[in-house]
Amino acid sequence: MNPLSLIVRVGCDIFAWFMLVFGTNVIIHGYMSPGGGFQGGAIAATFIVFLLVAYGSRRVHSWVNEGIYDVLFDELGLLSFIILAFLGLPTSFFFNYLATPLGVASPWFTPGAGTIFFMSIAVGIEVTGALSLVILNMHRGIRLFSESPMEEELGHDR
Amino acid sequence: MKKTLFVAAAIIIGGLLIGALDMVHPFGNPGAAPMDNYYLENSLKELSTENIVTSIVFDYRGFDTLGEAAVLFTALCSITVLFREGRKK
Numbered sequence: 001m002n003p004l005s006l007i008v009r010v011g012c013d014i015f016a017w018f019m020l021v022f023g024t025n026v027i028i029h030g031y032m033s034p035g036g037g038f039q040g041g042a043i044a045a046t047f048i049v050f051l052l053v054a055y056g057s058r059r060v061h062s063w064v065n066e067g068i069y070d071v072l073f074d075e076l077g078l079l080s081f082i083i084l085a086f087l088g089l090p091t092s093f094f095f096n097y098l099a100t101p102l103g104v105a106s107p108w109f110t111p112g113a114g115t116i117f118f119m120s121i122a123v124g125i126e127v128t129g130a131l132s133l134v135i136l137n138m139h140r141g142i143r144l145f146s147e148s149p150m151e152e153e154l155g156h157d158r
Numbered sequence: 159m160k161k162t163l164f165v166a167a168a169i170i171i172g173g174l175l176i177g178a179l180d181m182v183h184p185f186g187n188p189g190a191a192p193m194d195n196y197y198l199e200n201s202l203k204e205l206s207t208e209n210i211v212t213s214i215v216f217d218y219r220g221f222d223t224l225g226e227a228a229v230l231f232t233a234l235c236s237i238t239v240l241f242r243e244g245r246k247k
Contacts, residue, residue: 032208036215038226074234078227085220094220102206112206119216119223126227130234141241 003056012054020047027124031113037120041127048132057139066136073129081122084115 003009023044030036051060088095098114100106111117197214207213215223 030209031212034209034211036209036212074231078231081227082224085224094217094224096205096217099205099217102203113213114205116205116207116212116216119220120212123216123223123227127230130230133234134237137237137241 003059004054009054012050016047016050016054019050020044023047023124023128027121030120030124031111031116037123038127040120041124042131044124044128045131045135048135052135052139057142061136061140064136066133069129069133069136073125074133077122077124077126077129081119081126084118084122088115 023040023042023046025040026033026035026043027037027040030040048060048064051063085094088097091097096114096116098106098110098118099116100112100114102112104112106112106114197210197218201207201210201213201218205213205217
């Protein structure tokens with residue numbers, strides 16, 4: 001799990017942020033274009049994969065506060081998803097109470113899709129946090145089970 | 159004696175299963191699907207979503223999505239337990 005060379009690090013710096021923005025775009029436009037919460041979340045989770053590949057596990061684990069992924073991403077996404085589902089309970093579970101039919105202007109600032117828009121964002125947040133945490137935990141598990149503890153992480157270029 | 163009994167039973171049951179293939183719905187011919195047609199015709203009208211898949215996943219079949227989220231959460235919990243750091247020496 002050593003950091004790679006300078007060229008790879010610069011390339012991953014650029015493309016990691018690009019993938020984050022692209023995943024957010026897929027999540028937000030999930031109701032009207034191909035994609036959605038799961039797909040966009042999986043794309044946005046490649047951000048941490050890029051950082052892990054380029055910089056090595058030790059440095060990335062010193063940067064990342066996993067409580068943010070755990071609490072803010074995973075639980076916020078899941079809880080808002082379930083709360084959005086329960087809010088339609090006067091009619092039925094998962095009732096789309098904000099939806100407007102085609103051609104009718106929606107009364108709120110929401111798009112006509114209603115709760116589909118918000119649920120897509122909530123599931124996107126949840127999948128981003130969950131997949132990032134899975135990758136971080138498994139990567140730390142590799143370091144845990146490796147035979148020699150890597151004290152010095154030396155790159156190819158130094 | 160026992161072996162011939164087994165062979166005869168296998169032949170009878172296999173023949174019955176192969177014969178039952180005759181009643182299986184023909185492959186590649188979905189037939190009447192009122193549910194699918196309802197989604198295709200009404201998702202744009204009712205919900206004004208251009209993406210029919212998203213309207214099915216998050217609205218019509220939202221309960222399945224809740225199950226998927228639960229599966230993901232369970233996988234995350236089990237991986238966290240599995241790869242947790244051991245006790246400090």
